[in-house]
Amino acid sequence: MRPTVAAVHTAAISLQVHPDLVVTGARGTHARSDFLLVRVVTSTGVEGYGEVSATPLWSGEDGVSSAHFIREILAPALVGRPLVPVGGLELLMDRLLAGNPFTKAGVSIALWDAFARTLDVPLTVALGGPYRDEVPIKLSLSGDAAALDSVFRAATGAGFQAFKVKVGLGVAGDVARVSRARELAGPGAFLGADANGGWTRSQAARAIPALAQQGVSFVEQPVAPADLDGMRQLRNLGLPVIADESVFGLADLAALVRAEAADCVSLYVGKSGGPGRAVEMGRLASSFGVDTLLGSNGELGIGAAAQLHVACALPALSPEFPSDIIGAHYYTEDILAEPLDSDGRRVKLGDSPGLGVRPRADLMRKFQ
Template structure:
């Protein structure tokens, strides 16, 4: 089976509610979805949401990178030769991790279909289901309380609260939500780089003194501030997770060597795809550091790929793979399914995806 063509398209999917963080607000998912087509006619699906404030990748840059630089290098390659294909993707150009991830995912989908194996089994097969949390956008405390109670009523047992816009207000937000949902629900906080190191330590210690029982706090300081992240990690009791700082394999290696964080958040769009995500998981496992599998605002194509990694590896103990649930509609046929807070990974070959409705070809 050889790669014969690559088609680039997009889907536009409205969100149920605006997605708000310390970095951005999004009202609809404008995802690039590609089709890598084999000479047998089989199709591998890949996904890349433009997230310029985190990855630096826009919709136009993703399209151009796939169409003009990376994609042409893959035409004619044998799908069985994953090592050569992944090397070509990685070395074709610097950065552009979202474009690389889309191609990586589609090629792995083809590989799974070629050999009749679902990706979660290919990568390790540790389990075929996993719990995900649900993200609560940063808003006024009363609105976040309402959204949190709705999530708990829907069966979610872990909430990821977006904070980082105002430390004093963040304390009020978290206190109000904890009082509303009780202590049987896990609360995770994501500051999206919103605090300074000393501010983060003061705020987190306040959470601790108030007995708010925060499971973890994600990326409290700027992504480039590894020393600041370590300062926070060393001066609070709550587990600190690196997200934007843990961009790719090299950054994760540095963080682990510095002991700058307690946990790593792996995302395919940062890592450049599944093959680098596996490397990161193995780095972390070697150092005894647990991982979360996270996401941007991927369609169910990207979420299925991420869930396949999350389910396959024992060291990935948490999942923040709720993006498809946040969308008002699901155009993807097949792939991961949801049962309340559970992700169910399909046993169909590859990603188990057969079509994407409403897909609009660009080139």
């Protein structure tokens, strides 16, 4: 007998970013995150876990709206339906709720986790992998002068050796910030720049050559998300261009590919609407010669585990650019009973079924 979805529970949680790692960029300051954890229980008693990691300033979603949509719209439609195929349940959620990819991704992660646990295989196997068992990672640096120095000390203290610097705040200040980051990191350290769409075309055209002289390896989202023509033109200035805010779903990715607007795409499990769709997008990108990496919306341990399994399920993950699977490194506490195997340089895949992680016991009691 095929398992069905028996229940969908949620638990709200809010965490403070480690004070020395607070990120300030062109889209604002990220000092605290509100999340919604999701638990799916099947008719056979298998549990799967998910995470809605949505920041209103960035995505327009938050834990309150996610809890309402899951409780009132998604859960009533999912309960009683067969767990397999998970893709069919994702299509059902699309028919019931427009937009809100991070909310639907939180449920999707839990459904995929339950499915993989039912099969008694790691999630990456259920997604078609693994093609690798560890993923190199990097951390964002932001701030100026003493603030940047403090962030760098905290980042290297956590083991990080690869970084991207938040820019898009004014060309002169951006160049100075990257110059200081290069001085701190040393000439051989991996260093990228992330503008979060904060530059105009003319600002980007001035900034990118100056950043290239600092040995920067890429520039991420240099101009506004919709300015694909501008991104294509900026690819001629000597640095690879990574698209982030320009690409949420498959339609965005197709437009980016047609416009030849980027060398690499930063995939999110949340932006994509779930793990299966993130893998689908990564495979499509690679078929057109566009690299992929796993970007971050400040995911917690469950979301970071989903990132890891997706990254390991991608046939082609960028060999040049580290991913942003930062998990508990970014926050003052971890939500997992057992942390991911991460030392700041890479995060390593385990062999437990599903995501291979569970929330702490005290958080389990919060599910409603």
